[in-house]
Amino acid sequence: MQNLQHELIELLKTQENLVIDNQLNKNKIIELGLKVEPQLIGLLIKSPTFKKHFFTEVENILVFDKIKFQRFVNNKSFLPDSYTAFKNKIGLTINDDSTGNFIKTKNDVVLAWPHKDCILEGGQTKEDQKRNEIFWNETLAPDSVDRLLDAKAFTNFKKYDKDGEHKVTEIKGDENLILKGNNLLVLSSLLKTHRGKIKLIYIDPPFNTENDSFRYNDTFNHSTWLTFILNRLEIAKELLTDDGLIFIHLDQIEEAYMKIVCDEVFERENYVNTITVKSSTPSGTKTAHKDKTIIKQKDFILVYRKTNKARFNPQYKRKSNWDTHFNYFLNRDKGTVSSFLEILKENKILSQKESIRDFNINNKTHRKFYLDNMELICQTQSHKNEDLKFKSKNLKNQVLFVNKDEENEAMFYNGRQLTPLSKSVHEVIYNGSIIKDFGMLLCDFWDDIDFQNTQNEGSVSFTNGKKPEELLYRIIKMATNEGDIVLDFFVGSGTTPCVSHKMNRKYIGIEQMDYIQDLPYNRLVKVIEGEQGGLSKSLKWQGGGSFIYAELIEYNQKYIAKIQEAKTKEDVLSVWKEMEEKAFLNFKFNKDIFNERLDTFKTAALEIMKQYLVEILDKNQLYVNFSEIEDESFTVSKEDKALNYLFYKKNN
Known part of the structure; x- marks a missing residue:
């Protein structure tokens, strides 16, 4: 048996696509075997040994036994130094001993999914597929989640108004807000300050298309994508006023699934309608596969109300x-x-x-x-x-x-x-302007908004996924009145807060990506300075107003960032040394056993090493909890402490 395994290992090592960091990728081998991939089959059938072992002759035709092959490769003794074997030796244990009671064998482990601190962008399309965005699934036991959703502390407060950027010295409680950090955790923090105060939520979440890297390593499939959204919607509902509305912008990939989730969260009787929006014109490369498919030309916007108290301002085309x-x-x-x-x-x-x-x-x-x-x-x-x-x-x-x-x-x-x-x-939208004209009542089909020329709208470049100011204007006009609060927790390029600002609505925008500085922040700066792009001329916008920017105070999250940035195994090990001394690690993780078997850990592929270090971090300590800002170990400044007390008091 061992000789057969050794011979197969040596044979498979000749295939570059099966080797990662000089180690065979067991999962990839099994995947190709189950798909009966021609290159792998050809390699095996050329070997007399494996031709005899994995193939059966049926009426002079050789048939590959993929189940037998899968079992052979899955054998615990095959690739004993692989990451799978490593994780069987070292993992998150239930007790602090090394008896081998690993968390993955505990019966009450569920995909609770309270944490998704992944690098994702909204509005992804096929053109985005080359982006290297990383997403790591995580299975958490319910008893591992205790303070994850507590209100978090903020830092790097700054205010921007017509006189430029300033330090924040006071918080009145009615400010426009741009907040950086994991949107699940920011939303949960807003429950302390804005529960029942948001009139409109518009979100344009990542579309989860088959062609983009949102489905990194095929781990972000329908069910996980929906769970990712579900946790956020449950909190979002609590933030809405009794007459509040939520608009969720999607394409056909997840629209039907999302409706089922929303029927559960908001209750089916609070489903209002699904708006179909013409978002593209069939031309150029979009029609290259017209003989194989029906070209996509539309997006969907699911509309739900919190209660039957919701009312709309009728719109016209x-x-x-x-x-x-x-x-x-x-x-x-x-x-x-x-x-x-x-x-x-x-x-x-x-x-x-x-x-x-x-x-x-x-x-x-x-x-x-x-x-x-x-x-x-x-x-x-x-x-x-x-x-x-x-x-x-x-x-x-x-x-x-x-x-x-x-x-x-x-x-x-x-x-x-x-x-x-x-x-x-x-009032109607026509040729990119808001005018008074002969109109008809707008219903659930919107074909009069230009999606094709928004790349530089708002004086910022955001090639894919930026939604037209016309679209957000119509939604905000339909669902709110002046002074109401609008929330977008996938704020992306900043269209929602910018249009809200021009329309004299209050707003909160949430984004965890670093481009928050280049896009929503700088775009809002230009709005305050009086930029004349988008709908500014139609709205006779001359500038003015202000907003406050703040970001969650990172703790374990800063180690996740360092892990994501690691380029080599040496970089990963360096991060581990820092984590060992300063990070909050999962209480089920035994770092002494881990260090004893560090050489085995090094045999894993780079991405798997990175994923494992993320897993052992205590997710309850990704960011500093507001209730712990007096703890000296977090070194929160006096200035930040004072502003956090003001933020939570004035907004309460």
């Missing part, structure tokens, strides 16, 4: 064609009406040969005419008031005015109500 029902023109002085078509011809808007169907809503001259005369251009509609119907019929082609010149004026003509075009003129 610009009509694309003239509504021919508007065929009357009112003469208010005489109380009569004329044919709108004749008026158009008299004013030479249309020629004598043209009909009302030639009246073009996109013609500048035509458009100016109907907007200038929108109080006089009318249509007729039925009305339930029989008395008014009767009176207007008896007037014989005269207009009956009810409450004339008052705001609730009504007009009747020949037994029908006369309604002016002004009642159908609304």
Whole structure:
């Protein structure tokens, strides 16, 4: 048996794709075997030994026994120095002894998933697949989670307003906030300050597409992605006001799964609708595989309310064609009406040969005419008031005015109500601007927003995933009023807080990526300084306002950052030396046994070594808990202590 194993090891070592850091990757070997990968099969079948051992002849055809191969490679004696063997010797133990009672054998271990401090970006697309983003799954026992979700302490406070950047000296409790750190932990901290205060939550989480590196090592699949989101949604619900709303932006990969999760968190009766947004146009490389698939052209936005107290501000989209029902023109002085078509011809808007169907809503001259005369251009509609119907019929082609010149004026003509075009003129989004125009009620299909030219919107470059200011404007307008608080905990490039700022809403943006300084922070700086990109001109934005920036005080999280940055095994071991002295390690981990068997640890692949060091950190101490800022071991400055007390007191 051992000779057979040794011979297989030597054979497999000849394949570069199966070797990581000079060690065979057992998981990869098994994966390729189960897939009956041609290169591996060809290698085995050329060997008389393995041809006999792993293949069976059936009617002169050799059939590969992949189950037998899997069992052979999975044997504990195969690759004894592999990471699998190492973890069987050293791991998170239930007791402080070395009896081998490892946590992975404990029956009550579950995928609790309270912690996801991974490097992820929102709005990922196929073009992002070359990014080296790292995500590490982690299985935690429930008794390993005690203070993970306690309110955390913040540091690096700074305020930006029209006079520039300043130190924060006071916190009133109504500030706009940009907060850096793991969004699960920041959200849980906000429960202490903003529970029941958020009117709108908009999130654009990572899309979990098959083509991006969000599914690093195939570990971030549907179930884990949904659990990642679930923990955050459960807290988000508690932050909403009773009449609050949440909009979740997704594509088709996770939309159906997400709805099931949201039905559970927010309850099915609080599902409002799913908005379909046209997000791309089929052209260029997007159509390369049109013979193999149906080209994606849309995104989805799931909308849920916290309770049935939620109300919307109706929104409208610009009509694309003239509504021919508007065929009357009112003469208010005489109380009569004329044919709108004749008026158009008299004013030479249309020629004598043209009909009302030639009246073009996109013609500048035509458009100016109907907007200038929108109080006089009318249509007729039925009305339930029989008395008014009767009176207007008896007037014989005269207009009956009810409450004339008052705001609730009504007009009747020949037994029908006369309604002016002004009642159908609304604020709409058109060609990247907000204008007043002939509109129709916006429902659950939005095809009038440009997703194609947002790369430099807000004077910052964010090639993929940036959402148009028009989209956020519409959502914020639909779900909030001035002064309401808007939250985005996947803030990305900062579109949500920037549009909220211009619309005089309060906001909180959360992001854990380091680009928070280059994107949302600097973008907001430019907004305060009066930048004229996006919707600034339409909103007549001239600058002003302020926001406060702060970030969670890291403790164990700083070791995770160092582990992620490690390029070699030597770097990893150096981080371990520092962790051994200063980090909070999982209470089930025995570092004495670990150090005794450090040589075995070194045989693991670099990425697995890094993953293991992350696993042994106590996740309850990733960041400094607010309740522990007086503990001298955390060396929190007097200034930070004072600001944290203000933050939690003033916002409470």
